[in-house]
Amino acid sequence: MVKMFCYGPGWSVPCISPYVTKVAYYMDLAGIKYQLVGANPFKLKTDTPHGKLPVIEDDDGTTVADSTNIIQHFENTRGNPLDAGATERERAQMMAFNRLLDEHFYWCAVIQPRWREQSNWEIYVPIICGGSMPDPALRNELEAFRRMVLSEFDGQGMGRLDAPKVYARARQDIDALAGQLGDRPFFMGDTPRSIDANVLSLLKHTLETPFCFDTKDYVASKPNLVSYVQRLTDFVWGKGKKAA
Numbered sequence: 001m002v003k004m005f006c007y008g009p010g011w012s013v014p015c016i017s018p019y020v021t022k023v024a025y026y027m028d029l030a031g032i033k034y035q036l037v038g039a040n041p042f043k044l045k046t047d048t049p050h051g052k053l054p055v056i057e058d059d060d061g062t063t064v065a066d067s068t069n070i071i072q073h074f075e076n077t078r079g080n081p082l083d084a085g086a087t088e089r090e091r092a093q094m095m096a097f098n099r100l101l102d103e104h105f106y107w108c109a110v111i112q113p114r115w116r117e118q119s120n121w122e123i124y125v126p127i128i129c130g131g132s133m134p135d136p137a138l139r140n141e142l143e144a145f146r147r148m149v150l151s152e153f154d155g156q157g158m159g160r161l162d163a164p165k166v167y168a169r170a171r172q173d174i175d176a177l178a179g180q181l182g183d184r185p186f187f188m189g190d191t192p193r194s195i196d197a198n199v200l201s202l203l204k205h206t207l208e209t210p211f212c213f214d215t216k217d218y219v220a221s222k223p224n225l226v227s228y229v230q231r232l233t234d235f236v237w238g239k240g241k242k243a244a
Helices: 016-031 043-049 067-077 086-117 116-129 134-158 161-182 194-207 213-222 225-244
Strands: 002-006 034-038 055-057 063-065
Touching: 002 016, 016 034, 016 067, 016 086, 016 134, 016 194, 016 225, 034 055, 043 134, 063 213, 067 194, 067 225, 086 116, 086 161, 086 213, 116 134, 116 161, 161 194, 161 225, 194 213, 194 225, 213 225
Parallel strands: 002 034
Antiparallel strands: 002 055, 055 063
């Protein structure tokens, strides 16, 4: 059974990291058995290859880090369980949307509301801590971790924009996702593909969070995205139960 190292769960997702959630949903869709293993977030620089999660240990002991690399590893080693038969055009579209989600929407719709906005940060802290408030020492560690994340936010460039501009960018991403999905059952058409794991993860990490922010409301205003989240959640849950 695959072991995936992760942070803790939150609201309706298996992990508070969208990237870990993406890999979990991929494994659910692909019928890959796995076990979630908690990791110490303050020791990632020494305990993981890239200083971040997810990291998986495959059945044969192979360790793979980074969600994109992990999914490609599974596609390569398990006969392309989701993307077999995808055309070159479809693969190009999936690549583009994966980049939009991982390198743009993540910063707009996850880092901005959770880590930058104080009111949401105060909601997030006990979630990070498994449902309880941290003691002063742990709170100091969390604040240091927050400063690191916000420094990365600035370094990426998005953190140099004010909140209205960041959320305007996020709405554009949502429009693109809704336009691509249309009235199809899955993101690329009638067949689930690896991209569905990423789309579902980021939408659930936006729409179903306990935080208050612009993008959450904007996703809720898109009937096709809301129905997609419910439909894919039911589909993933069914596949996941069979794989477990």
